[in-house]
Amino acid sequence: MKMDERDNEESILCFNRLDETLKKYGMFDVSEREKVRKFCTPAYFPKDKALHRSGDIANSVFFICSGLVRFYYISEEGKEYNKSFSHENQFAGAVQYAAQPEPCRFYIQALEPTHTLAISLEGLNKLYQESLAWANLGRLHMESLAVRKTSREAGFLLDSAEQRYKTFLAQEPGLVQRLPLYQIASYLGITDVALSRIRKRIK
Structure with missing residues (x-):
């Protein structure tokens, strides 16, 4: 199969996945789902490639058709801290x-x-202004981000490292096999050695 044919098939698959994801919200008819297509551009990122860099002004939000990404910070000392992960059928950006x-x-x-x-933020804003369904989706997404942020803050303040790991397992059971130990440890705010001990203890 030629590369352009493979890319075209992947693009069709991506649009189908987005369509199916929007259907699950129960508030998008066919015309509402079609509106977003003109603002979408298929984008492929090899492993380790950046979708966004600190200091940049974002101009797109990404719907993930296949793959896995992480959100992270880098301190002045150069240490990385994982903020969150996003995977198939989720939005990232x-x-x-x-x-x-x-x-x-x-x-x-x-x-x-x-x-x-890649869905342009300019296009997304137009959808929010013109469509009640899209405006509601934007509101639901922001509410979800707020809930996740509050839950994560509470976990760091109130839960042990072991409990935070158990919560991660419950919320994202499929990611444990896809992420290196040190990436999960960074997300939990502990060392990979400490996480290894926790994993042995709860087996």
């Missing part, structure tokens, strides 16, 4: 800056070969 673009402080990196649909 600085959507919180859609209304007021400004430089983001985090990075987004592909941890696996990742196929996406």
Whole structure:
């Protein structure tokens, strides 16, 4: 199969995945789902490639068709801290800056070969203004981000490292086999040695 044919098949698959994901929200008819297509551009990121860099002003949000990405910060000392992960059929990007673009402080990196649909934030804003369904989706997404942020903060303040790991297992059981130990440890705020001990203890 030629490369352009393979790319075309992957693009069709991506649009189908986005369509199926939107259907699950129960508020998008065919015409509403079709509106987003003109703002989408298929984008492929090899493993370790950056989708977004700290200091850049985001101009797209990504729908992940296949693959896995991480959101992370880098301290002044050069240490990396994982913020979150996103995978198939999820949205990834600085959507919180859609209304007021400004430089983001985090990075987004592909941890696996990742196929996406890049949705322009300008287009997304138009959808929010013109469509009640899309406006509601934006609100639901922001509410979900707020809940996850609050839950993560509470976990760091109130839970032990072991409990945080158990919560991660419950919330993202499929990621344990896809992520290196040190990536999970960084997300939990512990060393990979400490995480290894926890894993042995709870087996």
